[in-house]
Amino acid sequence: MIAELGLAALWLAASLALLQLALVWFGLVGDKADLLAGVRPVAVAQAGLCAIAFLALIALFLRSDMSVALVAANSHSAKPWLYKFAGTWGNHEGSMLLWVTVMGLAGAGVALLERALRRDTHMATLGAQAAISLGFYAFLLFSSNPFARLAAAPEDGQGLNPLLQDPGLAFHPPTLYLGYVGLSVAFSFAVGALMTRNVDAAFARAMRPWVLGAWVLLTIGITAGSYWAYYELGWGGWWFWDPVENASLMPWLAATALLHSVTVLATRDALRAWTVMLAVVAFSMSMVGTFLVRSGILTSVHAFAVDPERGTFILALLLVYIGGALALFGFRVGTVREGAQFELVSRETMLVLNNLLLSVVLGVVLIGTLYPLMTEAFGHKVSVGPPYFDAVAGPIALGLMLVMIAGPVTRWRHDALRAVGGRLLVPTLVGLAALSALAVLAWGRIGVLPFLGLVIAAATAVGSLTPLGKRNLRRTPLFTYGMVIAHLGCAVSIAGMASDSAFTVEKLAAMRVGDRVSAAGWTVSLDQIGPIAGDNWTAMQADVSAARDGGTPVLLHPQSRFFTTPPTATNESAILTRWNGQLYVVLGEPTQDGRWQMRIWWKPFVTLIWLGGGLIALGGLLSLIGRERRGWMKRLRKAAA
């Protein structure tokens, strides 16, 4: 009954999306205000119906209704309730339903919250949003129905991939999806603006909160995903330049560029065509990412929901939406007048440089990820991995950091080179100090890239704070704090990456109970090893005590876990966090002579990577609140009155 209700709600929502598109089209073409008046209520009703469908699916998973094919294939009655709940979107159909639900809610948000945009542009945006939703409804209803029933219900389900049974990962994909949907809204705004020939500062201001929100969510999603890979895969690495990881990085890179160019457009009415282009590219990167992950055309460690047929459907949607938008761009953007002018030495130029470098990194990641696919077409198999991406993206990222120091202290429109140089004095001195200190301490012992990374991170950390100097801190707007914190986060993150790459110590040991090994000032001993049982797994668990420089030992419990449904083995690493780094212990296989293979790492300041990611997201959030607070308050007051 619940499944049928959900399916009915989904069909109704799809029909409303069609209605919304028709209302916008005929309303705008015939200039009929009464048709356009219907768009808002339809958008809100569509969101409500999506929510009902999604709640229905959650209910089916929580009740372990095995007569529903999706639940039987992805759940198990013995699973803890959190994973039954998260299992709702831990599969292809459920995640697509989550996607359309969030898209519906975002559409209602655009319909209700946006007040400043010209009416025809606003309506065209809602029309574009409806058109995108329609494609995903079709995808769900015709090729991935989440509510399909089985002819005969099995006694129990097949379970969820154990790698996914982790609290962090339960919420990682939805965070990314929320970000993708935010970018789809930005895309709709761009299409609406092109359709109605209305690319200007007001359009940028309307689009900006969605871009910022999406960017914050993508940042959180990538940071959390990276930490998850770090502790769950048990290899001590936090980024592998794997196709699936790159697929999540590309929309983020595009969104970061868009975030900066939309600020130029909103503040200075410049970079009109480029901003529209970036909005299209950012959403196309989320679709490309989804396609790469779902179609399985590239080999990945993270491929969980692969199916070529779905790939075909996503590719069709990709071609229609992005191809259509790019064609519209070709036809219309010639009529977009060039925006405001600026001098060579100006914040605009700095932001153009930022956009250039981010776009180059994006291009490199895209080409590097797809290159094996291209050569495969010529019958030649190649691999493009970390050595390429590190060597190419690393230096460009460091250049980006330098622009990041200079940009915020350069004035809009026109500035004097000498004045900018003066404002950069302190970061330059800090950078030089860091350079000399590192040269004395570690020259020749660490790689060039980590070396430069540490130096530039020090300069950027100080440089990011420079915009606050000489300001009344109480009267500094919140969005300036947001920018400062986000830029500081970049410095912190780069410092963590460089430190991990330069100073990590790895120790492999085959240990008997009672053995001890030492590495990087730590003494690690294997005290005991034995079996332990969890909700739906059993494991070998080691009691490992670790002490630094003769201090009090701390007990760690790395596990080698075995899941029964489906049968899989995973390594649960044990991580000891200290202010200056993490001790990372993995229990491996037993050897023939009764010893256990252990991998031990000491990773100095590795936590800065994710701390920086958190700061970047926090900065974005503060920026969002700082920019939008006034508008929200006004609307709330109006609603209350």
Next chain:
Amino acid sequence: MTRLLLFLTLVMAQPLVAQTALPPAPYADRQLDDPAQEKKAHELMLTIRCLTCQSQSIADSNASMAADLRSQIRERIAAGEDPEAIRAWLVERYGDWVSYAPTTAPILWPLWAAPALLLLGGGALAAARVRRRHSSKRKAG
């Protein structure tokens, strides 16, 4: 008793997919005594793709073939062989695919040229923009 049973089932369940009847090769998970040599070997292993699991480096893989290759690499580095010579030896057998570091084969030239071309193309586009602004400004002034 249940604890013992649990232990036995675990030990029996250990090889989920049988890959070998033998203990791993001597240097599969044992580091070389010379830290400089171990560093060389480890850096090479991070860039060699595992043949069995395909999307991991042999340094991260539990597959027994990867373990054998790790041992072989450590032994050859210890014997004084150059890491790049070992990479070339593997590429000769398995093709460019086996190296995560793209080689200098002609089919990979465009990949290496891509960053420079993107930077030049994008830079030219941006520069044209700035120059156009200047000239239009001069005309206006």
Next chain:
Amino acid sequence: MDEAAAESGGMRRGFILWLPLVLFLGLGGLFLHGLLSPESRTIDSKMVGKPLPAFALPAAASNRPGLSTPDLTQGKPRLLNIFASWCVPCAAEAPQLMALRQAGARIDAIAIRDARGDVDRFLGRWGNPYQRIGLDARSAVQLALGSSGVPETFIIDGRGRIVHQHIGDIRAEDVPDILARLRAAQ
């Protein structure tokens, strides 16, 4: 002059505006190609067409001698089967190897990461089509051959050159093809 410059500038701008669409369509074509002909997961040995690497392996079974390169350069083409007693598909291809043996093929083998007792048991159960079996305890020869798993079967011509690699277990339908290739290697 000025007008012409402006015209060409306009043309160029026009081209640049359509460039994203062109690049995107290229991307779409690539994706379509990727979907239609999925990436194959097998890694072919690049040693096909080259001489066998030099090796000398001890015996893997009690009743067969070991295997070294000179054994494979005796003037007659031979099959070199890479197998292991712990490998399930290797047992599945045993009947096909027996059929090849009956059809006159000479078959040698390399047992990967194996132990003599296990190999004896395996051959006792599934049959022994091999003339010589070398024991490759640490996959060294397997790596030198560019082989990426078990089972695999190489065809070696009489002069010790690798002429063909069959990846995975030999199915009944593969037998005629392998016999034909073996004859062609004469």
